[in-house]
Amino acid sequence: MAAHVETGALVITMAGRWSVAQAYTLQRAIxxxxxxxxxxxxxxxxRIAPDKLLPTLLPALVMLRESCRRGITVLVCAPASALTVLLRRLPTRRVQLYPRLTEALTRVRPYSVPAHLRRVHRRLAPVPQAVSTARGLVRECCERWRLAEIADDAQLVASELVANAVEHAGTEIDLTLCHHGQRLRIAVADRHPGVPALPRRDPAGISDDPHQPLAVRGRGLAMVTRSANSWGVLHGSDGKIVWASLAAQPASRLRLAGLVGLPRAGYPA
Structure with a gap:
């Protein structure tokens, strides 16, 4: 599994013959x-031979139906035109067929966000002010989504991830917040291939290696490790996505009108 930073898409590449082992791997990836x-x-x-495509893709589409129910659009990249009839019969319009992956990723709208989802995206310039902008967006979302109990930790995590991207990537930054179930997920994407290293902890929980980047050897990822329940990195051909997940109490139902005022794209003023 890889990440496409510009659109926010996650990419699963299938190759070889279909088998039980491959089905299990695909299920985990999905x-x-x-x-x-x-x-x-x-x-x-x-990468799959045309005569092997149909028996390979059918089980995959069954697994992908659950993703469609969650509001995720599935882009199937395959050269066989015979699949068009098959996809039209699926009980969802969230599966789209493209001949090549590059065409699929250029056709879709970057970070298309359904209005009913608790998901907010902001594109930031690689400047120091991006950190305070990220904190403000997280604070506003936590207030609107009634996540006051994790607001401080969420602001800390977002500011550290954005600061790391500003200092070491120097590219456009995509900050995405998503509240689903009992989790708040914070994702920071940049266009630099370098991947941050896991912090080596001393007794105080902070790495003191002078050769590590400042955000890693100081408070950066060490603080993220302590504040978030989990975090990781998704690699991609056009950069990477560093994400962190925080546990939250189930939120009460919110009016959709409460989300209209949230910014979704563009540089901070």
Whole structure:
């Protein structure tokens, strides 16, 4: 599984013959994708021989139906035109067919967010002010989504991840917040291939290696490790996504009008 930073899509590449082992691997990959609640999941089948495509893709589409129910659009990349009839018969319009992965990722709208989801995206310039903008967006979302109990930790996590991207990536930054069930997920994407290292802890929980980047050897990822329940990195051809997940109490139902005022894209003023 890989990440496409520009669109927010997660990409599953399929190759070889279909087998029970491959089915299990695909099921795990789809489950991981769904856990991140991306706007798109792209399934690249272009490496599979055309005569093996149908028996390979059918079980995959069955597994992908659950992702569609969660509001995720599935992009199937395959050269066989015969699949068009099959996809039209699926009980969902969230499966789209493209001949190549590159075409699929250029056709979809970056970070398309359904209005009914508790998901907010903001694109930031790689400047120091991006950190305070990220904190403000997280604070506003936590207030609107009634997540006051984790607001401080969420602001700390977001500011550290954004600060790390500003200092070490120096590219455009995509900050995405998603509240689903009992989790608040914070994802920070940049266009730099370098991957942050896990902090080596001393007794105080902070790494003191002078050769580590400042945000890692100081308070950065060590503080993220302590404040978040889990975190990780998704690699991609156009950069990476560093994400963190925080446990939250189930939120009460909110009026959709409460989400209209949240910013979704563009540089901070």
């Amino acid at each position: 489950a991981r994708c769904a856990a991140h609640h991306p706007p798109y999941v792209a399934v690249d089948c272009t």
